[in-house]
Amino acid sequence: xxxxxxxxxxxxxxxxxxxxxxxxxxxxxxxxENIIEEETDHSEDxxxxxxxxxxxxxxxxxxxxxxxxxxxxxxxxxLKETANHAIHHEIEDKKHELxxxxxxxENFSYEHPSQSKLSGLVHIFRExxxxxxxxxxxxQKKNLDQRQSIIxxxxxxxxxxxxxxxxxxxxxxxxxxxxxxxxxxxxEFKILNNNYFHHLNQFYQMLDLNKEFLEQEFNxxxxxxxxxxxxxxxxxxxPVVQKALNELQYLHKLWKEEAEPVAEEFxxxxxDEFKEISNKIHERKSELSAxxxxxxxxxxxxxxxxxxEIKTLSEGKDATNHSYWQNSIKRVEDLRAEFLKxxxxxxxxxxxxxxDFKSTLRTFNTIKNNYYxxxxxxxQTNLEEKLKLIQTAKDNMLSEDWDVTVALFKKLQDDxxxxxxVPKSMTxxxxxxxxxxxxxxxxxxxxxxxxSNDNWKENYKQKKEILENLKTITDEDGSIEKIxxxxxxxxxxxxxxxxxxxINAEFNKTLREKLKLNKINxxxxxxxxxxxxxxxxxARKIKSQISDLESEIVKLENNLSFFxxxxxxxxxxxxxxxxxxxxxxxxxxxxQSLHHIxxxx
Numbered sequence: 001x002x003x004x005x006x007x008x009x010x011x012x013x014x015x016x017x018x019x020x021x022x023x024x025x026x027x028x029x030x031x032x033e034n035i036i037e038e039e040t041d042h043s044e045d046x047x048x049x050x051x052x053x054x055x056x057x058x059x060x061x062x063x064x065x066x067x068x069x070x071x072x073x074x075x076x077x078x079l080k081e082t083a084n085h086a087i088h089h090e091i092e093d094k095k096h097e098l099x100x101x102x103x104x105x106e107n108f109s110y111e112h113p114s115q116s117k118l119s120g121l122v123h124i125f126r127e128x129x130x131x132x133x134x135x136x137x138x139x140q141k142k143n144l145d146q147r148q149s150i151i152x153x154x155x156x157x158x159x160x161x162x163x164x165x166x167x168x169x170x171x172x173x174x175x176x177x178x179x180x181x182x183x184x185x186x187x188e189f190k191i192l193n194n195n196y197f198h199h200l201n202q203f204y205q206m207l208d209l210n211k212e213f214l215e216q217e218f219n220x221x222x223x224x225x226x227x228x229x230x231x232x233x234x235x236x237x238x239p240v241v242q243k244a245l246n247e248l249q250y251l252h253k254l255w256k257e258e259a260e261p262v263a264e265e266f267x268x269x270x271x272d273e274f275k276e277i278s279n280k281i282h283e284r285k286s287e288l289s290a291x292x293x294x295x296x297x298x299x300x301x302x303x304x305x306x307x308x309e310i311k312t313l314s315e316g317k318d319a320t321n322h323s324y325w326q327n328s329i330k331r332v333e334d335l336r337a338e339f340l341k342x343x344x345x346x347x348x349x350x351x352x353x354x355x356d357f358k359s360t361l362r363t364f365n366t367i368k369n370n371y372y373x374x375x376x377x378x379x380q381t382n383l384e385e386k387l388k389l390i391q392t393a394k395d396n397m398l399s400e401d402w403d404v405t406v407a408l409f410k411k412l413q414d415d416x417x418x419x420x421x422v423p424k425s426m427t428x429x430x431x432x433x434x435x436x437x438x439x440x441x442x443x444x445x446x447x448x449x450x451x452s453n454d455n456w457k458e459n460y461k462q463k464k465e466i467l468e469n470l471k472t473i474t475d476e477d478g479s480i481e482k483i484x485x486x487x488x489x490x491x492x493x494x495x496x497x498x499x500x501x502x503i504n505a506e507f508n509k510t511l512r513e514k515l516k517l518n519k520i521n522x523x524x525x526x527x528x529x530x531x532x533x534x535x536x537x538x539a540r541k542i543k544s545q546i547s548d549l550e551s552e553i554v555k556l557e558n559n560l561s562f563f564x565x566x567x568x569x570x571x572x573x574x575x576x577x578x579x580x581x582x583x584x585x586x587x588x589x590x591x592q593s594l595h596h597i598x599x600x601x
Contacts, residue, residue, distance in 0.1 A: 070132020
């Protein structure tokens with residue numbers, strides 16, 4: 001007959017991962033080594049290889065910031081390994097791109113932007129782990145002393161107890177204290193544990209001589225067993241299978257430590273009932289496995305769809321079009337992010353799925369790079385054409401043969417638009433040269449054409465009076481309206497003699513001072529009378545300031561992401577949030593001003 005004390009190996013491992021069941025002697029207590037050091041579920045130590053590098057570093061940072069950081073060394077090391085692999089893969093991708101571009105591999109040099117952060121996290125964790133280990137050693141030494149003291153009390157209980165001692169109460173206190181005592185070093189554990197159970201068995205042998213106390217002990221342990229069985233029955237309906245399995249493991253630990261021995265007539269009956277319930281709960285593992293398998297299969301299908309779409313983009317029928325590739329590059333970046341966010345796949349297919357993804361990305365980049373390589377020849381030809389247009393514009397920008405040169409410059413501008421793309425590194429440079437030559441010609445043309453109609457000396461006199469009037473402006477009510485009226489009047493006055501042109505700089509300087517005094521942005525001024533060139537120049541300045549503000553806002557928001565709790569309630573971040581809101585308000589005002597200019601309002 002199979003009892004709780006003579007289980008087969010298969011039944012024993014199925015029921016509990018804690019170790020052996022009680023020994024065969026009727027009153028002998030189990031001294032399983034795993035009673036003190038309770039097994040834990042290490043499933044969290046497995047890190048999904050598809051998790052993004054940013055998420056890995058974030059999780060490592062969370063572990064470091066936890067008060068019990070040292071306890072998670074296995075998970076931290078797994079994350080570190082994943083981060084190292086991710087960095088290695090990205091560096092290999094960069095090297096591959098360099099090679100695909102026709103460059104020598106020996107010239108490759110690349111410092112991954114996340115390497116320094118990873119190194120810093122590892123260094124900080126190592127310090128915390130060393131401190132944790134030191135605390136553990138001290139705690140284990142303290143626990144060793146405490147457990148040895150418990151054993152001494154147990155030994156004294158059956159060898160030298162005083163007359164009238166309540167043995168039942170004393171042994172209960174000793175067993176409860178032993179169960180609650182902390183872990184000790186593994187090198188000390190086996191001898192210590194065997195010593196405890198040896199003396200516990202001696203106590204029960206002594207207790208055989210006192211049937212009253214033995215009956216009390218049996219009844220108390222039977223009550224414990226019944227509570228454990230009742231809780232195990234509840235676990236049969238626990239919706240979270242893993243939670244049920246973990247708690248069942250703990251119930252087996254309680255059974256061995258606190259619920260034995262019992263009277264012989266209840267021993268096999270209660271154990272069989274508990275074993276049967278345990279078997280039913282363990283059978284639910286298939287539910288957990290099925291749910292995980294279903295989820296991982298769905299993730300695999302989704303990731304394969306992503307890989308297939310990237311392959312389709314690589315083979316697109318419009319793959320010889322610049323616009324197509326720009327859209328495809330953006331789409332592939334979105335697909336890559338989606339792939340990394342998707343959960344784990346079946347472990348046996350994880351590596352092959354990841355390798356397919358990386359291979360597909362490399363193929364896409366290779367085809368894209370080949371396309372842009374093919375453009376380099378035509379871009380060089382286009383560059384030479386535009387350089388010729390620039391030279392022609394420079395040769396004629398000071399010409400005053402208006403009948404010929406006006407038509408020439410209009411044609412130069414049309415030809416510029418019709419020439420295709422040039423290398424990106426040269427685009428802004430050659431455009432500025434061409435625009436400057438054209439502006440020089442047309443400014444000279446307008447200046448000479450309007451010279452006969454402008455009384456430049458009178459203009460200077462009027463501007464002088466307006467400037468003096470501007471200097472008297474204060475920050476009293478209505479000052480802003482006065483400034484706007486002055487600026488409009490200034491715009492409506494024509495040119496001044498060349499030797500008096502410095503008045504424009506003086507006016508602009510004074511204007512900025514008055515605007516600052518009244519806390520108003522120059523671009524918020526409601527002014528009229530601007531020429532087309534002045535409007536264009538103002539729009540260009542606004543666009544530049546919009547770009548600067550957007551960059552500043554992005555930088556400030558990125559800085560917030562480095563904080564674990566980037567809340568507006570965080571006093572350290574209060575000024576940053578105020579700065580962001582202020583800059584966003586300025587940005588919105590600038591966009592409105594630019595809209596009014598473009599709409600001609």
